[in-house]
Amino acid sequence: MELSHVDSSGAARMVDISEKYDTVRRAVAVATLVMKPETMTAIKESTIKKGDVLSAARLAGIMAAKKTPDLIPLCHPLAISSAAIAFSFVDDITLSIRSEVVCKGATGVEMEALTAASVAALTVYDMVKAIDRGMTIENIYLESKEGGKSGKYERTG
Amino acid sequence: MELSHVDSSGAARMVDISEKYDTVRRAVAVATLVMKPETMTAIKESTIKKGDVLSAARLAGIMAAKKTPDLIPLCHPLAISSAAIAFSFVDDITLSIRSEVVCKGATGVEMEALTAASVAALTVYDMVKAIDRGMTIENIYLESKEGGKSGKYERTG
């Protein structure tokens, strides 16, 4: 496997991006939640004790995108240009969360998009855990990214 | 579904725990990562460009447990008594992450354990994404929790 410039000691370090140029970068990540049908009904009907689940999860995801460099040790701090979260009810037990993050900078926003989707999913869990402790977050992954030297990526399969 | 004390307006709020008593509470969460066999080899052999993957993921997970109330809007701040992360290689493409969080307090640490496992998984992704952008986080869930009025929970199936 071509690992350019592997640090011979294996020590963690933040990769130097000072020579990279700024481009518009975009990343989309997805998280899926599987729950009981009655949990989904409660989310849709907003009868959850802690309040409106999707509004809270959306804001939590957006705010988490901004906190990514605080959470992921070797992530570069960067000033994101936008963050958005969308929800869709796939079937009567599956909620899909899709995050999109954009920035104009020297490094990508994959981690920001993945963190946003993950924290949105965790917030949904927090708000419904009193009625569905077994809810599972499934399949957090990067759907696509564009911008930067490595160019466009689209998940396949 | 029995939703005690549903706020009639549906507005988000942090549930009042001032009348709850302190007990020792414990929660265990699990996150699973699926990757290419050569990625797992690189993690095991510590030839990842950004450094030792599991050490970084472990610390990131522990630190994230402490940040949980900053991330999850309606989570209560609480002083955790311990946090630990363990890794196991399930097969040649599957890495399992297990977090355990303990506190002595008036509310549970399920969200702290889930957040720790999630951020540990995201950190693994960050460190190997240059060689395996398609790596997927699967199956983040609560394995067990104990303490508090609702008592013991063990995930089944």
Add this chain to the structure above:
Amino acid sequence: MELSHVDSSGAARMVDISEKYDTVRRAVAVATLVMKPETMTAIKESTIKKGDVLSAARLAGIMAAKKTPDLIPLCHPLAISSAAIAFSFVDDITLSIRSEVVCKGATGVEMEALTAASVAALTVYDMVKAIDRGMTIENIYLESKEGGKSGKYERTG
């Protein structure tokens, strides 16, 4: 004026509360926003470009209550037991924000309640500033507090 234990040098310090006992403490703060009638209409009809104003302001206020010791230099860190924000439309230009914070601890939650109300108000401003830059936050004050050695306080007049 009776300033017990004035530090002779005038240096800032966090007052020692290690000898104080834990009681349930509660504080209510109020913030008022004055805006153009069409701004209020847009808030009520949720036609603001940035999204649902009151949901975002509510969550921002609750999260800010948790961040109070990070913002106010000499505030003690404390684990709040609950935080809630309520809105009321006083007339066609006046929005009133009321925050209530509770904790069981050795010091009061006045600053947490005031910070929650202030950040909720700032969030409203942020979301509507594109259409009403002249909106004013008026009259942030402590409405009441109870618990602790100094007992109950109710604002008069």
Add this chain to the structure above:
Amino acid sequence: MELSHVDSSGAARMVDISEKYDTVRRAVAVATLVMKPETMTAIKESTIKKGDVLSAARLAGIMAAKKTPDLIPLCHPLAISSAAIAFSFVDDITLSIRSEVVCKGATGVEMEALTAASVAALTVYDMVKAIDRGMTIENIYLESKEGGKSGKYERTG
């Protein structure tokens, strides 16, 4: 799912600024505090138990300007170029706080200036609340801003 256009559902999102260009932007905000005459005397004579009130409020305001994107959910993170806070005693019960924030970036610093002024005011309250719990923060508003597509704004009246 067309996230990049105006969301018809009214969901909160961080507006995309990746196509906007960097300009020098400046914003000035004002907060006013009304207190008892003896409180103002104590502030002026620095006989407050918690220490020098205005020094602490000034630093808290400057630090809060930097925390704005953590507090206001849909604010863009940005690297401010300067922040300053000035105080003036308007009369024997009125303290005026003026904040000025500058940045070179793709979005304005109105929220940073308003947050700085608000947190400076809250810090004053915190430091004198033991002697004047009824102190009120009045009239937080944007005085002026310049830079960016919408150009110069000066509050009138």
Add this chain to the structure above:
Amino acid sequence: MELSHVDSSGAARMVDISEKYDTVRRAVAVATLVMKPETMTAIKESTIKKGDVLSAARLAGIMAAKKTPDLIPLCHPLAISSAAIAFSFVDDITLSIRSEVVCKGATGVEMEALTAASVAALTVYDMVKAIDRGMTIENIYLESKEGGKSGKYERTG
């Protein structure tokens, strides 16, 4: 060396303190700065361009005590009861910074005191670096601590 309960794998973890009882704990740390005589004169005469050095360093140190669990990966979060910073001019090139932190909790505040002293010292450096880039922080150490199972410690020599 008697290392009780060494984790056989050597993995980082936050030691479990849920079985420990709360006592009042106190720690004092010291940091020393060595600078040019003219730098010390500028600090004393408050002619530093960035403002009053010792006020800023004092507040920064107190605020840093509260951030300790965010900075030191395996530190337990705890609610400190007080924090204070004192300065003394030892001679015409030496400034001594002394921090004292108190808490009532299940673990000590040594790291809080050391972090407070260190960040106060770094803040002094920041404010005078334009005139004395060679300033050195010397001898950050724990002077004493009391409370908890291990009891009282006083540095000797």
Add this chain to the structure above:
Amino acid sequence: MELSHVDSSGAARMVDISEKYDTVRRAVAVATLVMKPETMTAIKESTIKKGDVLSAARLAGIMAAKKTPDLIPLCHPLAISSAAIAFSFVDDITLSIRSEVVCKGATGVEMEALTAASVAALTVYDMVKAIDRGMTIENIYLESKEGGKSGKYERTG
């Protein structure tokens, strides 16, 4: 009120850098730890109860570099391009920590490098304090910096 000029009153303020241009800036800082020989042996042999000391200290230092503007009141927020920490065992009681931080921006990264080295040193202390409470951090200083109007600096002597 002329905030943009040098404040004659000596009030703290964040110096305006909006007119400064972006260059690549680099800073190297050093911190030294002096400990008992058996402590150093325990670090080298990774028999410390809390886990692998140097891995944790390295990550803590890198993460602290990103938190510098949160800790040092008048530091400008900036997006660092890289951060790295190296350790060397100078003799059987002396551990040297060297941090290097790079950014492309309008102000230097001296404080980021110093903060990274300091927090790495504090983390080492935290992890071994159970066996060596008398460990001392010595000689935190800036070794060199380059970039910006003031150009290159190398510590002498």
